[in-house]
Amino acid sequence: MSPNGSAPLTKQIVIDGLWRNNPVFRQVLGICSTLAVTNLVLNTLVMCVSLTLVLAASCLTVSLLRHFTPRNIRMMVQTLIIAFYVVIVDLALKAYWPEMSSNLGPYVGLIITNCIIMGRCEAFAGSNPPVPSLIDGFFNGLGYSALLLAIAMFRELLGMGTFMGYAMPYFATHWDKWIIMVMPPGAFFTLAGVIWLCRSIKAKEAKGS
Amino acid sequence: MNMTSELWAALVTCFAAVFTGNILLSYFLGMCPFTSVSREVKTALGLGCAVVFVMTSTAALNWLAYRFILKPLELEYFRFVMFIIIIAAFVQFVEMVIDRYSPKLYYNLGIFLPLITVNCAILGASLFMVIRDYSFIVTVGYGFGSGLGWLLAISAMAGIRQRLANDRIPAGLQGPGITLIIAGLMALAFIGFAGVLT
Structure with missing residues (x-):
């Protein structure tokens, strides 16, 4: 592929992953394993970095192996590839950051069944060359992370008055803390709000163009 | 531990998994089918029953595999791959x-x-059972309770959504948006069960 030919394609993949086809509010995929840790920004950040790495690496591998994978067992092969990277991430976290690993509990392992990874591998990486697949995986991960980090920031600030564990000026002292925000219902409400906001903006955008 | 107290522990864990620690409403597992398959009560019930059955059996199978294969070989980190293969x-x-x-x-x-193979709740139940170090009987109780809790949540949601079908909902909130808000309200209601079992 010539550099000129691939440039608009890359740009399109990037915009698709970040906004136009954002995994969270467009496809509502893969929220299971990460929503649970959005009560603290730091946990979310670690989880999102892990997910993005696993997603990009799995997309690359699936794409590299796409000509050698028999069609009828491709799901199993993809799952094993994803599981392979998740094991690496899990072991690395356990070795270098044991507290974080125990904070995240089973959710790192649950990246395996996160539907956006499977979704991207199926929809894009399985039928595209390695480099675009890597870019697609990476930016889908980024688009996903951006939204979840926004949710986490909102929840931690309103629920505990802190940001990454540091007390924030107004919220830590005068703000009446919404404990419900750091509990499970807060995650549902915030995600619903974010989806509502993004879909409304998108609807307006579509009307404008 | 003797048999009676073990069974009692399993029963308590089962109830706790349905009400106080519902796998969907407090641990967010199984969200994807929850938002997409919760339009009709009948379908939701069918999927829910399948989940109860598969979750109970795979939690038990995974417990056996973990205890008798992975533990003796010191291959605990291999559990993700093992569990997913067993489930599939x-x-x-x-x-x-x-x-x-x-x-x-x-x-x-x-x-x-x-659909169930990719349901994160199934794998999640098995991972929780490893982390919480449950015994075999308690694991079976936990798997059954988690499945039941999921069945309860998805059928309640389907019932509510059927009622909502003809209501006017803001365009941006249709579909997943309103489903999540209802899930939030349900989670809020389930918090009321906290403290029932300790």
Whole structure:
């Protein structure tokens, strides 16, 4: 592929992953394993970095192996590839950051069944060359992370008055803390709000163009 | 531990998994089918029953595999791969058995079975059982309770959504948006169960 030919394609993949086809509010995929840790920004950040790495690496591998994978067992092969990277991430976290690993509990392992990874591998990486697949995986991960980090920031600030564990000026002292925000219902409400906001903006955008 | 207290512990864990620690409403597992398959009560019930069955069996199978294969070999980190293979194989096996012996049941349940392999709640239950170090009987109770809790949540949601079908909802909130808000309200209600069991 010539550099000129691939440039608009890359740009399109990037915009698709970040906004136009954002995994969270467009496809509502893969929220299971990460929503649970959005009560603290730091946990979310670690989880999102892990997910993005696993997603990009799995997309690359699936794409590299796409000509050698028999069609009828491709799901199993993809799952094993994803599981392979998740094991690496899990072991690395356990070795270098044991507290974080125990904070995240089973959710790192649950990246395996996160539907956006499977979704991207199926929809894009399985039928595209390695480099675009890597870019697609990476930016889908980024688009996903951006939204979840926004949710986490909102929840931690309103629920505990802190940001990454540091007390924030107004919220830590005068703000009446919404404990419900750091509990499970807060995650549902915030995600619903974010989806509502993004879909409304998108609807307006579509009307404008 | 003697048998009676073990069974009691299993029962308590089972109730806790349904109400105080619902796998969907407090641990967010199984969200994807929850938002997409919760339009009709009948379908939701079918999928829910399949989840109860598969979750109980795979939690037990995974416990055995973890205790008798991975632990002695010190391959605990390999559990993700092991569990997912066991779950996929079990689902495939059940599908074939049902297809062979009960075409009627297959017709009702069969379409849901492939969906279950990618349901994170199934893998999640097995991972929780490892982290919380449950015994075998408690694991079976936990798997059953988690499945039941999921069934309860998805059928309640489907019932509410059927009622909502004709209501006017803001365009941006239709579909997943309103489903999540209802889930939030349900989670809020389930918090009321906290402290019932300690």
